Amino acid sequence: MKILVCISNVPDTTSKINFTDGDTKFDTNGVQFVINPNDEFGLTRAMWFKEKQGATVHIATVGDPTVEPTMRKALAIGADEAFRVNAEPTDGFFVAQQLAEVVKNGGYDLVIGGRESIDYNGGMVPGILATLTNMNFINSCINLEIDGNNVTAVREIDGGKEKLSSSLPLVVGGQKGLVEESDLRIPNMRGIMMARKKTLSVLEPVDGLKATEDKKFDKPAAKGQVKLADSVDQLIDLLHNEAKVI
Amino acid sequence: MSVLVYTESEKGKFKKNAFEVASYAFAVAKMMGTTVTAIAFNTTEGESLGEYGVSKVMNVKDGSLETFNAGAFSASIAEAVKSTEAKVVILSSSTDTKYLAPLLAAKLSAGYAPNVVQAPDSTSPFTVKRTAFSNKGFAHTQIDTDIKIVGVSNNAFGAQENKTAISIEEISGATDAATNDTKSVEIDKVVGKATIADADVVVSAGRGMKGPENWGMIEELADVLGAATACSKPVSDLGWRPHGEHVGQTGKPVASNLYIAIGISGAIQHLAGVSASKTKVVINNDPEAPFFKAADYGIVGDAFEVVPQLIEKLKDFKAQNG
Numbered sequence: 195m196k197i198l199v200c201i202s203n204v205p206d207t208t209s210k211i212n213f214t215d216g217d218t219k220f221d222t223n224g225v226q227f228v229i230n231p232n233d234e235f236g237l238t239r240a241m242w243f244k245e246k247q248g249a250t251v252h253i254a255t256v257g258d259p260t261v262e263p264t265m266r267k268a269l270a271i272g273a274d275e276a277f278r279v280n281a282e283p284t285d286g287f288f289v290a291q292q293l294a295e296v297v298k299n300g301g302y303d304l305v306i307g308g309r310e311s312i313d314y315n316g317g318m319v320p321g322i323l324a325t326l327t328n329m330n331f332i333n334s335c336i337n338l339e340i341d342g343n344n345v346t347a348v349r350e351i352d353g354g355k356e357k358l359s360s361s362l363p364l365v366v367g368g369q370k371g372l373v374e375e376s377d378l379r380i381p382n383m384r385g386i387m388m389a390r391k392k393t394l395s396v397l398e399p400v401d402g403l404k405a406t407e408d409k410k411f412d413k414p415a416a417k418g419q420v421k422l423a424d425s426v427d428q429l430i431d432l433l434h435n436e437a438k439v440i
Numbered sequence: 441m442s443v444l445v446y447t448e449s450e451k452g453k454f455k456k457n458a459f460e461v462a463s464y465a466f467a468v469a470k471m472m473g474t475t476v477t478a479i480a481f482n483t484t485e486g487e488s489l490g491e492y493g494v495s496k497v498m499n500v501k502d503g504s505l506e507t508f509n510a511g512a513f514s515a516s517i518a519e520a521v522k523s524t525e526a527k528v529v530i531l532s533s534s535t536d537t538k539y540l541a542p543l544l545a546a547k548l549s550a551g552y553a554p555n556v557v558q559a560p561d562s563t564s565p566f567t568v569k570r571t572a573f574s575n576k577g578f579a580h581t582q583i584d585t586d587i588k589i590v591g592v593s594n595n596a597f598g599a600q601e602n603k604t605a606i607s608i609e610e611i612s613g614a615t616d617a618a619t620n621d622t623k624s625v626e627i628d629k630v631v632g633k634a635t636i637a638d639a640d641v642v643v644s645a646g647r648g649m650k651g652p653e654n655w656g657m658i659e660e661l662a663d664v665l666g667a668a669t670a671c672s673k674p675v676s677d678l679g680w681r682p683h684g685e686h687v688g689q690t691g692k693p694v695a696s697n698l699y700i701a702i703g704i705s706g707a708i709q710h711l712a713g714v715s716a717s718k719t720k721v722v723i724n725n726d727p728e729a730p731f732f733k734a735a736d737y738g739i740v741g742d743a744f745e746v747v748p749q750l751i752e753k754l755k756d757f758k759a760q761n762g
Contacts, residue, residue: 205573207574207689207690207708207709208707208708208709210576210708211573211576211577213577220573231690232690285551286542286552287545287546287551287552290542290546312573312574312689312690313572313573313574314572314573314579315554315555315570315571315572315573315574316552316554317538317541317542317554318541318542318545318552318554319542320542321539321540321541321542321543321545321546322542322543322545322546324542324543324546325542325543325546325547326546330621330622331510331511331543331622332622333510333535333538333539333542334535334538334539336683346625349535349539350535350683350684351535351536351627351629352534352535352536352635352636352637352638353629353630353633353635353636353637353684354627354628354629354630354684355627355628355629355684356624356625356626356627356628357624357625357626357627357628358622358623358624358625359622359623359625360621360622360623361621367539369690370683370686370690370691371683374677375673375677376677403549403585404584405545405549405550405551405552405583405584405585406551406552406553406581406582406583406584407581407582407584408572408579408580408581408582409567409580409581409582410579410580411572411577411578411579411580412577412578412580413576413577413578414575414576414577414578414715417733417734418736420722420732420733420735420736420737420738421736421737421738422732422737422738422739422740423737423738423739426739426746426749426750426753427753429721429737429739429750430750430753430754430757432737433698433719433721433737434757434761437698437719437736437737439640439641439697439698439718439719440641440665440698440754440757
């Protein structure tokens with residue numbers, strides 16, 4: 195089985211978010227970048243396929259050279275080979291088109307991406323990629339088993355879950371549940387050394403549709419002071435008469 | 441050239457978000473000087489959309505589409521976009537809709553802006569305000585394609601009545617030309633209980649509860665309030681509660697009217713995920729817990745004393761106020 199894991203380079207979940215250039219750009223100053231958490235669950239699941247069922251695992255990222263440390267981390271975790279498409283990932287449609295080229299040229303059976311990136315929250319790359327490459331698609335996937343060409347998966351739905359059957363080739367929008375938090379791997383020294391020798395190819399972007407542009411950003415309005423209630427009675431009174439939520 | 445809205449239903453009945461997205465579509469149509477057409481699947485109550493500004497309902501009547509299927513549903517919606525020559529498509533933020541939205545975007549070569557929180561900033565150019573950075577910020581996103589897809593955040597715009605004369609047309613489902621052979625095998629869903637996605641009230645608890653055996657009072661409080669139950673990330677990682685209850689940056693977002701956090705200190709990732717909730721209440725024995733800085737109301741106190749009192753007093757309150 196040949197697997198491609200699509201990885202987005204995102205600010206660490208603890209990052210404070212600020213904007214610069216007249217609020218038109220995300221301020222990367224002092225921000226630590228990591229593998230998008232939803233992608234990392236997928237990467238770890240791909241490692242399990244590799245170890246238990248035999249698979250080749252490639253990764254792909256759309257971004258400038260600054261994303262390479264994050265890609266090397268994915269290689270250190272155990273991916274075999276990496277592709278970086280040398281373009282700014284400003285729009286989900288454009289990113290999906292770039293990844294579709296990688297998928298078409300690589301002949302992958304399974305493509306795993308995160309359900310969404312935790313920075314721009316577009317949530318569209320895996321689904322658009324699936325349509326562009328004519329592959330099956332399962333989103334918000336929390337369990338994935340593959341036997342030959344047959345796929346059994348579970349996806350999250352509002353208020354529960356749904357079991358699905360499908361077949362390869364398949365694109366998955368993954369999240370926690372594909373593996374657990376405790377299953378995530380921290381690269382060890384041997385992995386880091388080996389990752390340096392693995393191939394990281396740089397591809398030039400193809401012409402694509404830039405469907406959206408983020409013109410301006412703002413931050414949520416500052417929160418007023420919390421009102422502390424001295425008793426449960428007072429709290430109920432505040433919620434009923436002031437907030438009017440009960 | 442109307443605005444098309446996809447209104448979700450289950451067993452023929454519209455979900456709560458259907459009226460919200462219909463209201464949003466009406467606001468957009470008004471800005472553009474046009475009308476709203478809705479597409480629904482096997483609904484039995486299409487007329488009710490007339491209360492929220494919809495002029496026409498295209499009801500896909502197809503027994504094979506009783507269960508949601510992202511490929512087939514997106515194919516039918518794409519057909520409706522073409523036949524109505526709609527330039528703007530309005531969707532909800534449910535898990536199902538977020539599954540079909542990118543398929544629809546690809547089929548129509550349309551730009552898609554999800555998690556939109558208010559009526560468009562402008563319709564020419566078409567710019568919407570949406571949450572980004574997992575609710576730590578907002579982006580004003582311009583959609584440059586001929587057809588534009590807008591995903592409206594849960595509980596952001598609200599259902600707004602705009603009584604409109606409505607007609608209903610029954611249509612048949614489109615077949616998906618793509619090779620999507622993904623099929624539902626089994627649905628495992630809590631019935632008769634509010635879900636985090638559409639609950640007005642969410643009661644959430646963290647590690648301060650000390651162990652899964654203490655969740656009885658959380659569930660009882662949720663029952664009294666007709667609320668959904670949720671939890672912090674450590675609690676779901678420890679296996680005390682199912683993953684589906686994890687709310688926060690890497691879990692589910694919460695946009696309820698009232699969010700009650702019990703024994704949750706308020707890590708930045710958690711605060712981001714619940715920040716769209718309108719009123720936040722914190723119960724924590726640590727007055728220094730970061731959550732107090734992000735909350736509207738709070739009680740500094742031991743959850744094991746406060747919560748049982750709250751349950752009793754709320755029961756009395758509900759008895760008096762219906």
